[in-house]
């Protein structure tokens with residue numbers, strides 16, 4: 001039911017998954033367990049979300065074979081030094097209770113830290129794939145210049161770039177740069193972290209189609225070809241966000257949603273050039 005997106009390393013990722021940012025650690029096993037029961041088979045977590053253990057417990061308790069659940073985690077900003085990449089990757093595997101991770105991303109480039117040397121971080125990440133315990137390696141919040149640098153200096157092209165993208169901030173610049181390198185785009189905050197949900201243009205399309213506003217927005221992402229993993233802790237909303245493959249938006253509807261772009265002003269998260277939380 002959920003289509004796969006082919007990645008440049010020959011592997012495939014489910015186009016729709018489940019996000020876990022701000023899912024409280026003590027609630028994660030239960031929430032992710034519910035997501036797996038509903039049919040999600042792709043979970044997006046991060047070292048910085050402090051909930052990898054809950055994700056791992058949910059996968060173990062689900063009884064679903066490991067190979068049927070796609071798991072992504074991300075390197076925390078404080079772990080950019082190569083030794084910390086290796087050490088914290090081991091910790092991520094241990095917390096998730098898995099022997100192999102599907103996808104590991106540099107969470108933010110933090111170009112103002114470590115003398116701006118996210119290239120050595122990237123090399124250490126790529127070596128994890130050679131070690132066999134990681135299938136795919138990618139980046140997150142990389143602007144065009146960051147992508148050019150890691151590709152130019154290492155020759156290793158990230159499989160994905162996970163960036164903020166939604167109708168208010170389609171992030172076309174970073175998206176186009178990713179595509180130019182053959183990198184698949186993952187759209188984080190696909191609902192604008194809630195900001196886009198009640199937009200009148202979205203409501204009008206949703207009412208005409210008897211669909212939820214969230215479904216209209218997420219379907220727009222799907223038709224753009226991006227990978228999404230909306231987050232909700234409510235069962236009905238989780239189910240709603242999964243039901244995107246029995247309808248399609250018309251070209252006019254897509255154009256109307258494209259028209260909601262506010263450019264840079266539509267960003268809900270921090271700018272990757274300056275974000276340095278660690």
Ligand code: NAD
Pocket residue numbers: 018019020021022044045107140141162163187188189190191192193194197212214215229230231232237238240241
């Ligand atoms: P989102 O756009 O998925 O919005 C989440 C919010 O929307 C929820 O808190 C909920 O209140 C609301 N919502 C969700 N489904 C709904 C529905 N059907 N009806 C009504 N309201 C609904 O924002 P997000 O969680 O920030 O982004 C998705 C995922 O992307 C995260 O969980 C995380 O895995 C990832 N992410 C990555 C980064 C990064 O820097 N790489 C940053 C933020 C998020």
